[in-house]
Amino acid sequence: MSKRLMVSQTKLAGDAECKVLYNKAKDLVELEVGDTSLRLDASNFFMMSEMMRKAAAKIIMQTKLHHAMN
Numbered sequence: 001m002s003k004r005l006m007v008s009q010t011k012l013a014g015d016a017e018c019k020v021l022y023n024k025a026k027d028l029v030e031l032e033v034g035d036t037s038l039r040l041d042a043s044n045f046f047m048m049s050e051m052m053r054k055a056a057a058k059i060i061m062q063t064k065l066h067h068a069m070n
Contacts, residue, residue, distance in 0.1 A: 004030065 004021040007029075012018050016034040022042075023030070029045035031038045040048060 009019040019032040021030040
């Protein structure tokens with residue numbers, strides 16, 4: 001993916017890197033998680049990020065972290 005702009009990055013457990021890169025010319029977002037890469041049209045990336053936000057909210061309600069706070 002040429003002319004990529006680093007939008008965000010973090011380190012995951014086990015030193016795996018997670019990056020979000022954006023190619024404005026092609027309106028593509030690339031997610032890199034460790035050795036895995038996923039390319040999405042920006043509009044599909046927005047839908048996917050909303051889906052993951054909702055899923056994370058549902059999952060947190062079922063974790064020990066949520067139950068420890070109550």
